[in-house]
Amino acid sequence: MEAKITLSESMEDYLEAIFNLIKENGSARVTDIANSLGIAASSVNQGLKKLNEQGLIKQQKYGPIKLTQSGVQAAEKVNCKHQILYLFLHKTLGVEPETADQDACSIEHVLSQQSFEKMVDYLIENNYIEEQNCAFKFMENEEEEKMAAKEFMLDSMSVGSKAEVLKIESKGRLKRKLMDMGLNRGARVEVKGKAPMGDPIEIKVRGYSLSLRQDEAAEILVKEV
Amino acid sequence: MALNKRERKNTELKVALAGNPNSGKTTMFNELTGSRQHVGNWPGVTVEKKTGRAFYQDYSLEVIDLPGTYSLGAYSEDEVVARDFLTAGDYDVVLNIINSANLDRNLYFTVQLLEMGVDLIAVLNMADEAEKKGIKIDKNKLSQLLGTPVVETVASRGRGIDNLLEQTVQNRDLSEASLKINYGSDIEDLISEVVEMLKQYDFSQQINQRWAAVKLIEHDPEAVKLLEREVGASKAKKIKSLIAERELKAEDDFDNVIIDKKYEFINKVIAESVQRPTADEEPENVSDKIDAVVTNKYLGIPIFMAVMWAIFKFTFTLGDPLIGYIETFFEIAGGWIGTQLLEIGVSPLISSFITDGIIGGVGSVLVFIPNIFLLFLAIGVLEDSGYMSRAAYVMDKVMSKLGLHGKSFIPMIVGFGCNVPGVMATRTLDSKRDRIISILINPLMSCSARLPVYVVFAGALFSSHASTVVFSLYLMGIVMAVIMAGIFNKILFKGERSHFVMELPPYRFPTLKGVIIHMWEKVGAFLKKAGTIIFSVVVLIWVLANLPLGVEYASAESFIGQFGQLVAPIFAPLGFGSWQAAASLVFGILAKEVVVGTLGVVYAAGEGGLRTALLANFTPLAAYSFLTMVLLYTPCIATLGAIKSETQSWKWTLITASYLFVLAWITAFVIYQGGMLLGIGV
Ligand SMILES: Nc1nc2c(ncn2[C@@H]2O[C@H](COP(=O)(O)OP(=O)(O)OP(=O)(O)O)[C@@H](O)[C@H]2O)c(=O)[nH]1
Ligand SMILES: [Mg+2]
Numbered sequence: 056m057e058a059k060i061t062l063s064e065s066m067e068d069y070l071e072a073i074f075n076l077i078k079e080n081g082s083a084r085v086t087d088i089a090n091s092l093g094i095a096a097s098s099v100n101q102g103l104k105k106l107n108e109q110g111l112i113k114q115q116k117y118g119p120i121k122l123t124q125s126g127v128q129a130a131e132k133v134n135c136k137h138q139i140l141y142l143f144l145h146k147t148l149g150v151e152p153e154t155a156d157q158d159a160c161s162i163e164h165v166l167s168q169q170s171f172e173k174m175v176d177y178l179i180e181n182n183y184i185e186e187q188n189c190a191f192k193f194m195e196n197e198e199e200e201k202m203a204a205k206e207f208m209l210d211s212m213s214v215g216s217k218a219e220v221l222k223i224e225s226k227g228r229l230k231r232k233l234m235d236m237g238l239n240r241g242a243r244v245e246v247k248g249k250a251p252m253g254d255p256i257e258i259k260v261r262g263y264s265l266s267l268r269q270d271e272a273a274e275i276l277v278k279e280v
Numbered sequence: 281m282a283l284n285k286r287e288r289k290n291t292e293l294k295v296a297l298a299g300n301p302n303s304g305k306t307t308m309f310n311e312l313t314g315s316r317q318h319v320g321n322w323p324g325v326t327v328e329k330k331t332g333r334a335f336y337q338d339y340s341l342e343v344i345d346l347p348g349t350y351s352l353g354a355y356s357e358d359e360v361v362a363r364d365f366l367t368a369g370d371y372d373v374v375l376n377i378i379n380s381a382n383l384d385r386n387l388y389f390t391v392q393l394l395e396m397g398v399d400l401i402a403v404l405n406m407a408d409e410a411e412k413k414g415i416k417i418d419k420n421k422l423s424q425l426l427g428t429p430v431v432e433t434v435a436s437r438g439r440g441i442d443n444l445l446e447q448t449v450q451n452r453d454l455s456e457a458s459l460k461i462n463y464g465s466d467i468e469d470l471i472s473e474v475v476e477m478l479k480q481y482d483f484s485q486q487i488n489q490r491w492a493a494v495k496l497i498e499h500d501p502e503a504v505k506l507l508e509r510e511v512g513a514s515k516a517k518k519i520k521s522l523i524a525e526r527e528l529k530a531e532d533d534f535d536n537v538i539i540d541k542k543y544e545f546i547n548k549v550i551a552e553s554v555q556r557p558t559a560d561e562e563p564e565n566v567s568d569k570i571d572a573v574v575t576n577k578y579l580g581i582p583i584f585m586a587v588m589w590a591i592f593k594f595t596f597t598l599g600d601p602l603i604g605y606i607e608t609f610f611e612i613a614g615g616w617i618g619t620q621l622l623e624i625g626v627s628p629l630i631s632s633f634i635t636d637g638i639i640g641g642v643g644s645v646l647v648f649i650p651n652i653f654l655l656f657l658a659i660g661v662l663e664d665s666g667y668m669s670r671a672a673y674v675m676d677k678v679m680s681k682l683g684l685h686g687k688s689f690i691p692m693i694v695g696f697g698c699n700v701p702g703v704m705a706t707r708t709l710d711s712k713r714d715r716i717i718s719i720l721i722n723p724l725m726s727c728s729a730r731l732p733v734y735v736v737f738a739g740a741l742f743s744s745h746a747s748t749v750v751f752s753l754y755l756m757g758i759v760m761a762v763i764m765a766g767i768f769n770k771i772l773f774k775g776e777r778s779h780f781v782m783e784l785p786p787y788r789f790p791t792l793k794g795v796i797i798h799m800w801e802k803v804g805a806f807l808k809k810a811g812t813i814i815f816s817v818v819v820l821i822w823v824l825a826n827l828p829l830g831v832e833y834a835s836a837e838s839f840i841g842q843f844g845q846l847v848a849p850i851f852a853p854l855g856f857g858s859w860q861a862a863a864s865l866v867f868g869i870l871a872k873e874v875v876v877g878t879l880g881v882v883y884a885a886g887e888g889g890l891r892t893a894l895l896a897n898f899t900p901l902a903a904y905s906f907l908t909m910v911l912l913y914t915p916c917i918a919t920l921g922a923i924k925s926e927t928q929s930w931k932w933t934l935i936t937a938s939y940l941f942v943l944a945w946i947t948a949f950v951i952y953q954g955g956m957l958l959g960i961g962v
Binding site for chain 1: 350351353355381382383384385388535536539540543567568571572575576577578580581669673674676677678680686779780781782783784785786
């Protein structure tokens with residue numbers, strides 16, 4: 056899934072505001088956003104610039120603001136967290152609707168995926184939400200993402216990260232060579248550095264330093280540890 | 281192991297040094313035999329088998345140093361040398377040199393040898409480094425688990441050598457039993473079946489049958505070839521099909537399982553016999569810190585350039601004043617000896633032989649000892665530090681864009697010293713294609729023999745810019761190498777895919793002993809060359825300069841003059857059409873220093889000094905063109921010989937000899953004619 060970007064709290068607020076305005080009025084303009092967030096139009100412009108850089112919105116000069124596909128997703132997710140928090144605070148703890156709404160607004164930005172999922176589970180168990188609730192979408196997605204994130208190819212590891220080798224997908228001599236060098240199943244590897252231009256890379260395996268080209272690293276399946 | 285072990289006298293032993301690259305085999309070899317083989321801190325220094333002798337008590341040991349290898353799989357030429365020797369089995373004991381600081385991977389090779397049934401002593405070398413890392417090895421336990429003697433040494437400081445020799449002579453007849461690793465029921469069943477079939481087919485009893493079976497199951501190409509040789513293609517096929525059939529049903533490829541099980545075994549051995557500090561107790565790793573800077577994204581390439589520049593500066597700037605002294609010494613000595621000889625009534629002919637021939641010829645080459653000395657000192661430090669592998673690592677991307685391999689940088693750097701070991705060092709390249717290209721361009725690396733030519737010309741004609749001129753020549757060599765590599769890459773056969781799976785050894789502080797040995801070796805070789813080839817050629821030229829009888833010494837009418845005149849027209853368009861220049865280039869193919877030697881003789885440089893003669897005979901432009909020619913043209917016969925033996929082909933040897941001549945001619949032509957047009961240095 057795309058939404059790997061972690062957004063700052065205020066960015067999430069902008070996104071949410073744009074999302075809601077588009078839903079309500081069909082379009083979002085700078086002044087509307089400024090009004091709904093209660094801040095100056097100039098700050099809104101700065102925020103929009105950042106969102107634009109992250110590929111979450113599209114804005115023609117002087118034209119209306121549109122959310123990109125990933126923008127919509129990110130906004131939906133924030134929105135959904137808000138809903139779940141609101142329901143949880145209001146329905147299960149009996150917090151007043153207004154307070155629940157306000158608190159949800161501040162907690163939504165820092166809510167962990169785990170807490171989010173536990174809340175959803177709880178709400179489902181007590182029949183507070185139905186099948187078509189937004190939460191299902193994000194729970195499934197997260198699961199997929201996590202699955203995917205656990206296993207990846209060695210070349211996509213960043214400097215300093217550690218992993219365990221699952222499988223060498225190379226064939227023939229290269230595979231034998233890699234395994235002879237101690238890169239077989241279960242070996243712990245750590246990426247130590249990358250050469251100028253990002254290739255080859257230096258890894259630590261079985262206590263010594265080994266260099267590999269990105270092409271070779273791309274054939275080694277590893278699991279995060 | 282009882283493979284065709286020769287009958288030897290009781291007090292004679294044949295001992296082979298084997299193990300992972302860079303584990304200290306050659307250091308141990310030197311320690312045992314008193315030889316001075318090349319040691320360096322990068323994997324793949326030794327590329328051929330070397331023999332020496334060690335004596336201990338009443339015993340006489342024939343010691344064989346082998347190239348390093350990570351497994352018996354053999355991927356590159358040097359590994360093939362080691363593998364072939366080890367599997368042929370013509371030795372009594374293998375001293376398996378192990379890097380104690382890196383047991384996991386080193387034991388992987390040990391285990392392979394033990395499975396094969398080799399009688400070996402596990403030599404835990406680099407015990408000092410293991411200690412520094414906080415690794416504690418229980419030798420007795422390890423010995424018990426592996427079923428073979430274990431000895432601890434520090435080869436670089438000569439520690440533990442006597443004990444090793446003692447163990448070696450005591451354990452010359454080790455048990456015949458080989459190590460057995462349990463590969464799990466599927467494979468074990470298959471092994472028994474294959475062994476059964478091998479027995480049935482009369483597979484050689486000399487070879488450990490279980491080992492052969494395991495090798496066949498992991499599809500080792502050499503084992504398959506051996507099987508076909510031994511039992512014939514049709515029976516071999518039966519065994520191969522049985523294995524293939526089983527593998528289809530198995531969950532995982534057999535070779536994966538076998539390697540995994542080997543490592544599992546090693547992990548168990550290590551868990552029981554080795555104590556290692558936990559991750560946070562581990563002392564900080566200095567090598568990693570240095571690497572963070574040296575191979576840094578932005579700094580890596582500039583640092584590499586700076587290192588090369590520093591070596592050059594060191595050699596040239598520091599050597600220059602020293603040359604001056606030696607030169608003056610030879611000039612004064614030449615003049616003085618000349619007059620003395622005349623005074624005591626020695627015939628002018630003999631006096632000329634001594635002053636013109638020997639002092640003028642050999643002397644003008646010997647002048648450059650300081651440079652040679654410094655150059656090899658710098659290369660020695662570089663080789664011992666561990667930077668060589670990093671240079672390959674940092675440059676790999678750039679080099680692969682040019683169709684070369686990062687590892688080709690190592691032969692190139694070695695080539696700055698001498699192209700012969702440079703060409704040999706290409707053995708460590710796995711891909712045949714990378715290897716051929718690296719060999720073809722190696723002579724473009726300006727070797728130490730060419731340095732005297734540059735220095736004498738630069739000193740005579742470019743005094744204020746001497747260092748820049750010489751540096752530009754080194755650079756030209758590299759640029760030409762890069763261009764030619766690009767061209768060969770386009771026109772040569774397409775090779776197999778190459779890879780860059782290479783160990784980066786820890787940085788080590790160059791040992792004074794190592795560097796000095798290296799330097800003395802090279803300076804000694806230079807002196808020897810001066811006393812043999814260079815001396816003989818110089819004498820030959822002096823004789824040719826005096827013949828036919830009665831001719832004026834070194835005149836155009838002398839034999840050498842006539843010969844030079846014959847060749848000179850080829851070089852006339854390049855700005856140096858004199859017979860002297862032509863003759864020096866032709867004889868220079870025997871050894872590049874001879875260019876200077878010849879000029880020394882034919883310009884009768886004993887008294888006046890060669891520089892004065894050059895100043896009178898060359899314009900700066902012609903001199904630069906001449907130096908370009910010396911840099912690029914046909915390599916010396918020793919290098920051509922190395923190319924022939926490494927490529928096993930006259931074709932590549934002739935291609936190298938001729939393409940370089942053409943390249944040199946064209947480049948010198950462009951430089952000279954271009955300079956003339958622009959009016960530079962005329
Ligand atoms: N600290 C330490 N360094 C050692 C020891 N033995 C060798 N060295 C260093 O290790 C490096 C490699 O030594 P070599 O003898 O060239 O290794 P080799 O096994 O012959 O290497 P290849 O020929 O490449 O296979 C050199 O820099 C040696 O100085 C030792 O016992 N302790
Ligand atoms: Mg060696």
